[in-house]
Amino acid sequence: MQSIAEQMAEKLKQIAVSEFFEQNRQILGFDTLPRSLLTCVKEAVDNSLDACEEARILPDIQVEISQIDSKDTYRVCIEDNGPGIVKDQIGNVFAKILYGSRFHAIRQARGQQGIGISACVLYAQSTTGMPTRVITKVAEKGYANLIELKIDTRRNEPAIVKDDVLLWNKPSGTRVEFVIKGKYLRNRQSPFEYLKQTAIVNPHARITLIEPDGTKTIFERATDELPRPTEEIKPHPQGIEIGILERIAKDTKSRTLLSFLSSEFSRVSTRVAHEICATAGLPEDMRVKDLTLDQKKALIDAFHKVKIMAPDPVCLSPIGPELIKKGLKNVLDAQKPDIYIQPETREPCVFRGHPFQVEAGMVFGGNLPADEPVQILRFANRVPLLYEQGACAITAAIENIDWRRYGLEQRGGKGIPVGPAVILVHVASTKLPFTSEAKVAIANVDEIREEIELALKACARRLKNHLIKKRRREHAGEKFTIVREVLPMMAEMCSRVLSRPVPDIRRSMTRIMNILLVEDTVEYRDNRHEIRVTVSNYTPKRQRFTVQIPLPENAVHEISQIKPVRDEKNRVEFEMGLAPSESAEVKIVLTGLKKDEYTRNEIYVTGVDPALLVGAEPPSGEMDIESLEVIEEGDESIPDVDEVKSDLDTDGEQKYSGGEKGG
Amino acid sequence: MQSIAEQMAEKLKQIAVSEFFEQNRQILGFDTLPRSLLTCVKEAVDNSLDACEEARILPDIQVEISQIDSKDTYRVCIEDNGPGIVKDQIGNVFAKILYGSRFHAIRQARGQQGIGISACVLYAQSTTGMPTRVITKVAEKGYANLIELKIDTRRNEPAIVKDDVLLWNKPSGTRVEFVIKGKYLRNRQSPFEYLKQTAIVNPHARITLIEPDGTKTIFERATDELPRPTEEIKPHPQGIEIGILERIAKDTKSRTLLSFLSSEFSRVSTRVAHEICATAGLPEDMRVKDLTLDQKKALIDAFHKVKIMAPDPVCLSPIGPELIKKGLKNVLDAQKPDIYIQPETREPCVFRGHPFQVEAGMVFGGNLPADEPVQILRFANRVPLLYEQGACAITAAIENIDWRRYGLEQRGGKGIPVGPAVILVHVASTKLPFTSEAKVAIANVDEIREEIELALKACARRLKNHLIKKRRREHAGEKFTIVREVLPMMAEMCSRVLSRPVPDIRRSMTRIMNILLVEDTVEYRDNRHEIRVTVSNYTPKRQRFTVQIPLPENAVHEISQIKPVRDEKNRVEFEMGLAPSESAEVKIVLTGLKKDEYTRNEIYVTGVDPALLVGAEPPSGEMDIESLEVIEEGDESIPDVDEVKSDLDTDGEQKYSGGEKGG
DSSP, rough: OHHHHHHHTOEEEOOHHHHHHHHOOOTTTTTTOOOHHHHHHHHHHHHHHHHHHHTTTOOOOEEEEESSSSSEEEEEEEEEEEOOOOHHHHHHHHHSTTSSSSSOOSOOOOSSSHHHHHHHHHHHHHHHOOOOEEEOOTTSSSSSEEEEEEEEEETTTTEEEEEEOOOOOOOEEEEEEEEEOOOOOSSSSHHHHHHHHHHHOTTEEEEEETTTOOEEEEEEOSOSSOOHHHHHHHHTTOOOOOOHHHHHHHHHOOOHHHHHHEEEEEEETTTHHHHHHHHOOOOOBBBHHHHOOHHHHHHHHHHHHHOOOOOGGGGGOOOOHHHHHHHHHHHGGGGGEHHHHHHOOOOOOOEEEEEEEEEEEEEOOSSOTTTOOOEEEEEETEEEEEOEEEEEEEHHHHHHSSSSGGGBBOOOSSSHHHHHHHEEEEEEEOOBSSTTTOOOSOOOOHHHHHHHHHHHHHHHHHHHHHEEEEEEEHHHHHHIIIIIIHHHHHHHHHHHHHTTTOOOOOHHHHHHEEEEEEEEEEEEEEEEEEEEEEEEEESSSOHHHEEEEEEEEEESEESSSOSEEEEEEEEEEEEEEEEEOEEEEEEEEEEEEOOOGGGOOEEEEESSHHHHHHHBSSSSSSSSSGGGGGGGGTTTTTTTHHHHHHHHOOOOOOOOTSSSOOO | OOOHHHHHHTTOOOOOOHHHHTGGGGTTOSSSHHHHHHHHHHHHHHHHHHHHHTTOOEEEEEEEEEEEESEEEEEEEEOSSSSSOOHHHHHHHHTTTTEESSSSOOOSSSSOOOOOOHHHHHHHHHHOOOEEHHHHHHHHSEEEEEOOOOOTTTTTEEEEEEEEEEOOOOSSEEEEEEEEEEEOOOOOOOOOHHHHHHHHTTTTEEEEEOOTTOHHHHHSSOOOOOOOOOOOOOOTTOOHHHHHHHHHHHHHOOOHHHHHHHSSSTOHHHHHHHHHHHHHHHTTTTTTOOHHHHHHHHHHHHHHHHHOOOOOOGOOOOOOOHHHHHHHHHHHGOOOOOOEEEEEEOOOEEETEEEEEEEEEEEOOOOTTSSSEEEEEEEEEEEEOOSOGGGGGHHHHHSSOOOGGGTBBOOOOOOSSSEEEEEEEEEEESSBBBBTTTSSSSSSOHHHHHHHHHHHHHHHHHHHHHHHHHHHHHHHHHHHHIIIIIHHHHHHHHHHHHHHOOOOOOOHHHHHOOOEEEEEEEEEEEEEEEEEEEEEEEEESOEEEEEEEETTSEEEEEEEEEHHHHHHTTTEEEEEOOOTTTTEEEEEEEEEEOOOOOOOOOEEESSSOOGGSSSSOOOSSOOOOOGGGGGGGGOOOOHHHHHHHHHTTTTTTTHHHTTOOOO
């Protein structure tokens, strides 16, 4: 008789990866009907964008979704102008799970796993029994191939149902048609939203969506420039683990340790390789195959002790601050936000041997809802992440920051803050650690989350700075009212009561203000941006200073009223000398920009005490943003309204003549 | 020269599933160091529990975690008394991903994928380069096998490093030792918490934990009974999709449609099979192999139109309300909660052909923190889920309910409610749709989330009922103060002021109260529970009624003071007749229970207007819980305190003699 252990052993067997996913398709993003439909669109569009970029073709992608019966059955067609797929690979690409070209390549791409598109084929056959139709044409051929296929899930092999050719009136491209169970919605997790957000971070793509009701939307490309092609690099030593090192050492053709180090790793020059060997206490000419486990561990330790350059960013393709700002404007201009915070693009970092780079942007104020959690826009390798926000490192990073310090509401200083803000985060990497094959949430890996936090804090500081300046300006505004309107009236009233002549209070007004006020306005008319900058000296002393105004490089500018001391493509500088109560104005006209292409920049002033500045900044570094925090308790540099009033109660001007106040 | 499409095709290749997971181990629960350590413990313990249950052995599992160098390296050993593993399968079980015994079996088990334990081996070799050591002994052999192994990730095959035998002083069992990078914590997501929660839902297991600092904790088994063994069933027709039907039809040995239906599916008798054929409009004797896609679709439609019994629950192993309550008590008694809400175990349902069953429990009040989000305890197939709460259907269900209706705080009626409560949810299924291979969050599938919501709402209604009764009792308490203390004093004062004799106000006191008050207390002394139930008639009429007191079946009870009219193992009944202002007391002594094994149950009273009852309930159905909502605006059945006072201001007793008031 069989023992229990033997009975149990008999049931053991290998499971095909396709069988596994057939039973666990929710892992791949096929859980609910609306999400399943979105996933089919997403996987095909991501593939099209990758293929076009790799072939250096400006993507032109059309997505058409139509309902083909009264119950939840849809036809989803995605057609691109990419390079096409050679015939003998069509079956494997579309109907073999874990089959792909980018898995071992260390460079940023949307698809890496060789799972996504085959998963859609599997989902179609599971829910409607229908094969997927692929039409694809490569540039050299005069005809296109038409293949209909399914996956043989027991063997993870393609099952070709139909094999034909046809004439296709485009140079090259691929069209894929799924018939699936789904549900078409138009909410924040819909194909429409997905394509809209895709367009934000892929401004070189033209994307057309035809919805089931026939509505056609074109997300027109905003630039004809393809992103810089990403280049493949070798693994970077920092963050390499013993398991990976063992495999690289097993596969290498190098014989000696020194040549191994300098040929198999990124950023390891011969000099660095010498240093690694010395630090690890290993002979440079020892054979790689002779390395023991402990010696390999010593190498790993040395990787962390020796100074090695950060990985070459050629493998990454960040979006960049300008495009992030532009993208956010496209989506959010209807809400008329107060400010698009200057986005932060961090330097590349390393996570388990894989370079990655984090970018963040923020929008604040205007008609954004003030009493709801902030909206989070998450992107990974230029792909919008619409699901599983709660499981994502981006969300974790946002929740970790005490946003109350930066001017947003947040219960207990933890969790998603509440306020009129949108936060955008993009993480680009050669290998992103997604929480599942559906690739909609980034795992909470310390290195990545910490970088996201740093990027967010940079934006948060800018937000706070904006809020402080706004409050300061409001504060200064209040004082203006007092000083310019109420004070003369009070002086007159007092003199009337006391039957004395009205004193000249201009000088004391200036002393009370004690600020250098910089005001700027921008008007757009007839394809020109007219910028006016007015500087008023409301301090009791003559001030000499330099005003620096940054300008966009891609515009032509023309200056009137004051001659600049420096006139460069991206900034102009003026020297000014103003007596107390004196003002000066500069006018700059920009031509060659569309309305949205110019946004007001910070104006910088040097030569005066930074504490006197209102409406401008000392050049970066001269004033620590953190130090501005005191304004929350009460700004020492600006005398209080009450103080001003009580001073007036006594003898007006005299009180201030004794010495400088404020500042 | 090669075309772009050809160049791209050359890079395409198959990726081994082990290579995929080596690069994406965060999917398997290996993201941060603390979580990776937990995952190793979890995968091994889950396997041990499954193996023991399958072999009908009471599990005795020891987990020992020790730090083996100053940096984050740990040895994690898990040893069980299970059936052991036959030698020629050790390699495959531990070092081949997607190799298992339960993938195709339709019955509830912790492990199903054949991924978990091999993933730990992979994690160990990736992070420390060390092989995993397995010692296992099957009952028939006099010795144990000792195997050290790694995974050859390029081929997904075991690489045996050491193969030996040793004597092992236990009848059978398995011990596995990983050396990994990790970090030992003791927070809400730690091995300690995991084992504690595992013990809650597996009271038949004895689990010992030895922590790195040497602390030894034994979670002793609370019962010697193994859970009923789960039996394998055939797929259930409801929820079967066309893709699965096609595969079953391809694999079947049945020739005719009728025999196919009645032999391949669960709950399809010949009668049901006849009905399905008729509904689908298909001849019963047609060959299965001749079915077209459209005919198969017609079958699927028929599966949903014909009445088919729910799947046989033999394949499932729910925890049951009593064990849920007991489990919650074990964890939460220190916080002295007000109430352990009676848990809800729903009937089994079907999701995509897989039966599943939902259970929920709730705890409220006491020292649980009142100003924090409620604590959520999630379980899937008796396994605690400690990570990715935000991505889980259980969390989504909780967030979907408007808890404000049931007495908890909740911003905007959405999201995790705030209040002194703990919510427990267990989902048991033959195939749970996890969001990733790490199996720590259940995908948000409508059928499952809706069942969870129903279970939660059942508990929520009980919570609300409790809160209403509590408020009612407080309300009645206020009246007691007025009526029993203040009223006589006021009567005396009034009579003194008016120089009239003090009136006898007892009858009017009773009329003002107008309640039948049931008070019960439980005391535990000398291994006995002493229950006292006092009933007081504070209505103006004589009342005849029956009092029913439910008792635990597994205790011996003894009744004093009043003779019951019914005396059964699980309840006693008394008939009472009380004049206005009269009281009666019953004493019941229970022996044979431990302190925690008795909890107060609802007392039921029949024969009086339910609106008069305070402290007891009409038997279920006689009063609609939802109708109790009115108490929130003001309980009509209880006169207002102000009303009572103003009545006294005039002529005291006389006013009430004219007729009945209240009720």
